[in-house]
Amino acid sequence: MAKSSGETKFTLKLVVDKENNKVVFAEACRDFVDVLFSLLTLPMGTIVRLLENHRKSEPEPIGCFSNLYKSVVDMGIDDFETEACKQMLLYPRSLRDVECKRLKLNLHPTDGIKLFSCSSYSFCRTRSVFITSRCSCGKLMNKEILYSETKSVDYNIEDGVFVRGRSVFIITDDMKVAVRSTDLVLRKLKSVGCGDFRKAVERLVDIGLDEVMTLLECIFSSNAPLTDAFLNKQVPKRVVKTCKMSSPYLENNIDESKEVITFSAIVRKHDRKVLYVECKEDFVDLLFTFLALPLEYALEISGDISTLGFIGNLFISFKELRATEISTSQVVLPFYYTCQKQLLNITVEQPLSFVRFHDKEFVVLIDPKYRGVDQSTKARGFVKRDTKFTVSDDLIITPMNSSSALCILKELESQAEDIQVQEMSINKTQARSLLRASLVTSSALNAALWNSTLKKPKQET
Numbered sequence: 001m002a003k004s005s006g007e008t009k010f011t012l013k014l015v016v017d018k019e020n021n022k023v024v025f026a027e028a029c030r031d032f033v034d035v036l037f038s039l040l041t042l043p044m045g046t047i048v049r050l051l052e053n054h055r056k057s058e059p060e061p062i063g064c065f066s067n068l069y070k071s072v073v074d075m076g077i078d079d080f081e082t083e084a085c086k087q088m089l090l091y092p093r094s095l096r097d098v099e100c101k102r103l104k105l106n107l108h109p110t111d112g113i114k115l116f117s118c119s120s121y122s123f124c125r126t127r128s129v130f131i132t133s134r135c136s137c138g139k140l141m142n143k144e145i146l147y148s149e150t151k152s153v154d155y156n157i158e159d160g161v162f163v164r165g166r167s168v169f170i171i172t173d174d175m176k177v178a179v180r181s182t183d184l185v186l187r188k189l190k191s192v193g194c195g196d197f198r199k200a201v202e203r204l205v206d207i208g209l210d211e212v213m214t215l216l217e218c219i220f221s222s223n224a225p226l227t228d229a230f231l232n233k234q235v236p237k238r239v240v241k242t243c244k245m246s247s248p249y250l251e252n253n254i255d256e257s258k259e260v261i262t263f264s265a266i267v268r269k270h271d272r273k274v275l276y277v278e279c280k281e282d283f284v285d286l287l288f289t290f291l292a293l294p295l296e297y298a299l300e301i302s303g304d305i306s307t308l309g310f311i312g313n314l315f316i317s318f319k320e321l322r323a324t325e326i327s328t329s330q331v332v333l334p335f336y337y338t339c340q341k342q343l344l345n346i347t348v349e350q351p352l353s354f355v356r357f358h359d360k361e362f363v364v365l366i367d368p369k370y371r372g373v374d375q376s377t378k379a380r381g382f383v384k385r386d387t388k389f390t391v392s393d394d395l396i397i398t399p400m401n402s403s404s405a406l407c408i409l410k411e412l413e414s415q416a417e418d419i420q421v422q423e424m425s426i427n428k429t430q431a432r433s434l435l436r437a438s439l440v441t442s443s444a445l446n447a448a449l450w451n452s453t454l455k456k457p458k459q460e461t
């Protein structure tokens with residue numbers, strides 16, 4: 001993946017606490033800060049994939065996201081509405097891809113959008129961004145053409161991709177980024193007991209793609225990301241997660257919409273623990289949408305960023321330093337990522353069922369979830385309708401036709417008397433809570449549904 005020759009390298013100046021061998025802060029140019037912030041624009045599915053490629057053996061999992069991604073990998077094409085649905089989850093597209101082209105070091109370069117059509121394009125006039133989508137004529141769309149984007153982003157030449165101005169920046173070991181000032185430097189040095197400047201030394205390090213990937217991994221798993229990534233040059237094994245979910249996330253805003261997704265939770269009676277849930281396609285569609293969310297949106301939706309650890313710190317800095325005035329709080333995804341039940345308040349990009357092609361022609365873009373003429377209704381979700389799935393506490397999703405009922409129950413290592421099936425539903429607030437839980441814990445269902453299992457089951461009438 002990495003281009004070993006001709007790859008851009010940044011030189012970072014680390015200020016190191018000599019005694020404790022810890023990075024106090026790093027001094028970086030704007031272009032590097034842009035690369036750092038670009039991590040936030042990557043879809044969650046892309047982050048999982050890049051980290052797996054980076055560290056072939058046992059990458060540190062990000063909450064439940066590695067399991068979600070693996071569930072897509074393991075599910076057969078038949079379990080998805082179309083073959084393209086699997087593709088769009090494994091290789092999610094982001095509306096930020098265009099902006100990222102201006103980066104000095106792009107972690108996830110996309111060479112122009114490829115468009116696909118069926119073999120009778122002159123008749124159908126429709127295209128798709130994903131290969132093996134179904135055309136409205138029913139044929140598979142696998143004829144590729146390269147399409148040079150005409151969409152340009154307005155930007156100030158003095159600004160970076162994401163960062164305003166041309167300052168020098170300071171990145172601290174807890175991933176806060178700020179414009180460098182003497183005051184800030186003094187405060188940082190004093191805060192770690194380096195008030196006597198002889199205790200601190202400067203080290204220069206070269207940072208390329210590989211090092212940025214290690215840093216990304218460390219942001220999620222280390223207690224000192226800069227120190228571990230650039231000084232120790234290793235991801236710590238088995239560390240205590242700095243992100244915590246002390247109590248279920250409760251929101252004060254009353255959820256006005258009545259939209260819910262229902263499922264059966266298999267609950268262990270004695271400790272009220274959700275062992276797994278049995279659900280239909282709408283819940284799986286919701287969980288799979290998580291993979292298409294760029295990290296910044298996943299953080300935005302999950303709320304209370306200040307408690308999300310280092311990645312939360314980075315996101316707060318991103319918002320403070322950003323170049324454009326565009327609000328980051330609006331979650332915008334490509335149109336084909338919306339599903340029938342929309343619990344995440346995702347806004348869809350411009351009515352982009354049309355794209356400008358070669359600056360003159362307008363092309364109708366088809367939703368890759370669309371199954372073709374045999375289905376009169378429009379595209380609804382990623383996975384096949386009227387299918388049942390099981391979802392484990394750590395979000396491993398399995399179609400129920402691929403496992404036996406007794407096998408599932410035996411794996412629980414519980415007695416039948418101790419197991420209870422409880423009907424549950426989640427609304428928008430709980431869907432956000434579930435997203436947050438899947439980012440910070442490997443026990444997402446229990447963290448998010450904790451409140452619901454305490455409720456007494458409905459009295460039978």
Ligand SMILES: [Zn+2]
Nearest residue numbers: 118124135137
């Ligand atoms: Zn066609």
